[in-house]
Amino acid sequence: MKFNTVIIGGGLAGLVAGISLQKAGQNTAIISSGQNALHFFSGTFESMEEPSQQLAELFSEAGIRTHYQAGVRLMPLGTFRPAALSLEDISLFPTSHFGKKVLIVNFLGYHDFFSSFLAEGLEKQGMSCRIHQLKLAQLEWLEQSPSEMRSVQIARIMDRIWDVVVQEVRVLLKDEDTVVLPQVFGLQDISVPGRIRQGIPAQVVFAGTLPPSVPGIRTQMLLKRRYELLGGTYLAGDEATGAHVHEGVVHSIVTKNLDSHFLEAGHFILASGGFFSKGLRSNPFQIQEPVFGLDVVQAADRSDWYQPDFMQEQPYMSFGVQTDAQLHAVRDGQALKNLFAVGSILGGTRPEMGTAAGLAIRSALAAVDQILRRS
Amino acid sequence: MKLQEYTESRHNFEECMKCTVCTAYCPVLQVNPRYPGPKQAGPDGERLRLKDPYFFNYALKYCLNCKRCEVACPSDVKVADLIQSARIRYDKSKPKLRDRILASTDFMGSLARPFAPIVNGVTGLGITKNVLDATLKIDHQRTFPKYSGRSFEAWLRRREKEQAAFPEQVSYFHGCYVNYNYPQLGKDLVKVLNALGVGVRLLEKEKCCGIAMITNGMSEQATRHATHNVAAIEAAVHEGRKVLTTSSSCTLTLREEYPNLLGVDNTAIRDSLLMATRFIYEKLERGASLRFRPDFHKKVAYHVPCHMERLGWGVFSEKLLRLIPGVEFTLLDSACCGIAGTYGFKKENYAASQAIGAPLFEQIRAVDPEVVACDCETCKWQIEMSTGYTVANPISILAEALAD
Ligand SMILES: Cc1cc2nc3c(=O)[nH]c(=O)nc-3n(C[C@H](O)[C@H](O)[C@H](O)COP(=O)(O)OP(=O)(O)OC[C@H]3O[C@@H](n4cnc5c(N)ncnc54)[C@H](O)[C@@H]3O)c2cc1C
Ligand code: SF4
Ligand code: SF4
Numbered sequence: 001m002k003f004n005t006v007i008i009g010g011g012l013a014g015l016v017a018g019i020s021l022q023k024a025g026q027n028t029a030i031i032s033s034g035q036n037a038l039h040f041f042s043g044t045f046e047s048m049e050e051p052s053q054q055l056a057e058l059f060s061e062a063g064i065r066t067h068y069q070a071g072v073r074l075m076p077l078g079t080f081r082p083a084a085l086s087l088e089d090i091s092l093f094p095t096s097h098f099g100k101k102v103l104i105v106n107f108l109g110y111h112d113f114f115s116s117f118l119a120e121g122l123e124k125q126g127m128s129c130r131i132h133q134l135k136l137a138q139l140e141w142l143e144q145s146p147s148e149m150r151s152v153q154i155a156r157i158m159d160r161i162w163d164v165v166v167q168e169v170r171v172l173l174k175d176e177d178t179v180v181l182p183q184v185f186g187l188q189d190i191s192v193p194g195r196i197r198q199g200i201p202a203q204v205v206f207a208g209t210l211p212p213s214v215p216g217i218r219t220q221m222l223l224k225r226r227y228e229l230l231g232g233t234y235l236a237g238d239e240a241t242g243a244h245v246h247e248g249v250v251h252s253i254v255t256k257n258l259d260s261h262f263l264e265a266g267h268f269i270l271a272s273g274g275f276f277s278k279g280l281r282s283n284p285f286q287i288q289e290p291v292f293g294l295d296v297v298q299a300a301d302r303s304d305w306y307q308p309d310f311m312q313e314q315p316y317m318s319f320g321v322q323t324d325a326q327l328h329a330v331r332d333g334q335a336l337k338n339l340f341a342v343g344s345i346l347g348g349t350r351p352e353m354g355t356a357a358g359l360a361i362r363s364a365l366a367a368v369d370q371i372l373r374r375s
Numbered sequence: 376m377k378l379q380e381y382t383e384s385r386h387n388f389e390e391c392m393k394c395t396v397c398t399a400y401c402p403v404l405q406v407n408p409r410y411p412g413p414k415q416a417g418p419d420g421e422r423l424r425l426k427d428p429y430f431f432n433y434a435l436k437y438c439l440n441c442k443r444c445e446v447a448c449p450s451d452v453k454v455a456d457l458i459q460s461a462r463i464r465y466d467k468s469k470p471k472l473r474d475r476i477l478a479s480t481d482f483m484g485s486l487a488r489p490f491a492p493i494v495n496g497v498t499g500l501g502i503t504k505n506v507l508d509a510t511l512k513i514d515h516q517r518t519f520p521k522y523s524g525r526s527f528e529a530w531l532r533r534r535e536k537e538q539a540a541f542p543e544q545v546s547y548f549h550g551c552y553v554n555y556n557y558p559q560l561g562k563d564l565v566k567v568l569n570a571l572g573v574g575v576r577l578l579e580k581e582k583c584c585g586i587a588m589i590t591n592g593m594s595e596q597a598t599r600h601a602t603h604n605v606a607a608i609e610a611a612v613h614e615g616r617k618v619l620t621t622s623s624s625c626t627l628t629l630r631e632e633y634p635n636l637l638g639v640d641n642t643a644i645r646d647s648l649l650m651a652t653r654f655i656y657e658k659l660e661r662g663a664s665l666r667f668r669p670d671f672h673k674k675v676a677y678h679v680p681c682h683m684e685r686l687g688w689g690v691f692s693e694k695l696l697r698l699i700p701g702v703e704f705t706l707l708d709s710a711c712c713g714i715a716g717t718y719g720f721k722k723e724n725y726a727a728s729q730a731i732g733a734p735l736f737e738q739i740r741a742v743d744p745e746v747v748a749c750d751c752e753t754c755k756w757q758i759e760m761s762t763g764y765t766v767a768n769p770i771s772i773l774a775e776a777l778a779d
Binding site for chain 2: 039
């Protein structure tokens, strides 16, 4: 099968690249061997400035609602972190003192939300907190399988019964100015978090839960749907296992499911993620990029890969695929002319491009720019 | 150095990093709280089962074997294979009569076919459905697949000479459904392939792929079928023919379940076994051409069946449909229709089955196509029964669009 561009990896970087290329009239495919880091997304796009016109359009056309304001956000364990570009679900505050009296509401039987840590953290900021475990008949059937009372399961129900939560919280509310709820709203129906905010006569803050991340999965679904609507081919669950490269040019990709049927293209983008997504793999001796065997920037000696103190910044997190100034991936010291590496597979090798989601989006758009300029 | 050689665990279960991603995509978990979910039933449960088979949980029977957990898993854990092989290994309960009947699609087919009009009439009657419901726990709200009067095999045999005259030859693993219930799909395939200069043959003798036996606790029978089919397909491959299929579930079973669940080696046939849509697409890509009717127009919504999604070959059906002039194409969101072979026929699963399919049915109604395209026969029953829309295999749509 022939495409203008083939992208390996269907996470944030791969999808942003794919959507942009489809929009520019290209015919593209994304190969993605499994789900991605968006499933753990906090809702804040780290290291991002105010979005460009292009990016703002991309988000809004996909149905993703974001807002931008430099400040801090509440973390799942009651601490605060600087944050700017975020999904609309995420409240951004100028300072960590965002209220006086806080009502923290969890659902009875749901263990992936840390109300007491949250209360402890907020009380440190001088806010007084009250915790309430809300018992909802509609959630009772989930309790039959306690291990599976997870964010996504609850969110599916909440898409239908969010108004019950609004009513219950209205009844509970005494003199609190703020209500904190777990981030389990708006999985399919993106209007739900907004409606909850409208319905409750206090400031509503959604706080993170254990994975999977409901706003993250929603973002993934919306991006993928947008990509497919633009005619992109998303090969879910397939894995790029090798490539045909001649004289510094990639000709085609081999995948596990399509075996002898190669995917040919003029350009290729490698967006296969970091260690977590197996874009980078390690064995006791070496860190490797498995699809092309690209050069990986790394410390030669294994004892320099990590800090014995777990909480320290870990050097291996900065390892990544070697690229030239235009993001062409490098193999055996030679830049491959039509292969771009983007997203977390770059690790910390391109500090000027930022980190995390910022790195994913910036590098993806930079690669798209080059591809479109050439064709 | 091949470290994986020393560290690979059964169905890769040690690779599980407990990320919970699979639980977000399991259709059963969304509707049945008694089901432990892919992570618990798969890699987590495997640890316990290895310690002591006592920990085998009979609720694993609720798994649809749809493989969506595997498609979603970022760590390449074969979650559904873990669950199905645990059922094969530890489930000591004998399959019920009902499950045996539902699983024996070819046996039932050969019995019912000669009496097709009677069987169709009888299984369509309210009273029969109520009796089946009460005695066998086959849900009365189900519509039954119709049996055809003459089998596909008989039809094709009568055309052996004519087919042998084509310069290129393939064999066709038609499956029980085409043979007994819907020979038209087989005829459509013959029409399309003939238009490409390809003649179609039967295998020496094919047996049901056995998919329903695997999920209904009859793995020994399934293994016998597997050994037989691999040999039959190998014979065709030896003579230089590709072997084509039109059912995504038969294909996944022949290609993946035989080696992964039943331990039947199929390396000799793997590369030669293709869905017909892939074979045709590849032929067109290499320069072959088809003549289409100039006046053809159809609004088509394509549903990728779960097993097609796992095979990763939905893209061939999609591209083929898009290639037909006059097709107005919509790709439906990836979702399970809820039937999962014989699963949805069982009384205890009926409600869950319909709830799982609900979002898909809703989307189909919203798109309002003239036909839903889909490569799976059980999805066809489920979608037709639940939405009233006609469902056709992409091959049939292709055949209809060909100029005579
Ligand atoms: C647990 C976790 C939480 C995070 N939370 C945040 C956050 O809240 N905010 C933030 O800004 N950043 C966060 N990040 C950083 C995150 O990595 C980036 O934000 C961004 O989502 C990375 O996108 P990506 O597309 O580069 O990679 P990924 O999202 O990792 O996607 C890579 C994809 O490629 C696939 N793949 C890998 N190898 C192959 C192959 N051979 N063939 C086919 N497909 C392949 C993978 O299966 C995966 O789907 C988090 C990261 C992790 C690991
Ligand atoms: S998705 Fe894979 S790695 Fe994650 S919990 Fe499920 S089986 Fe384990
Ligand atoms: S195969 Fe399907 S039903 Fe079974 S655990 Fe996986 S996702 Fe759930």
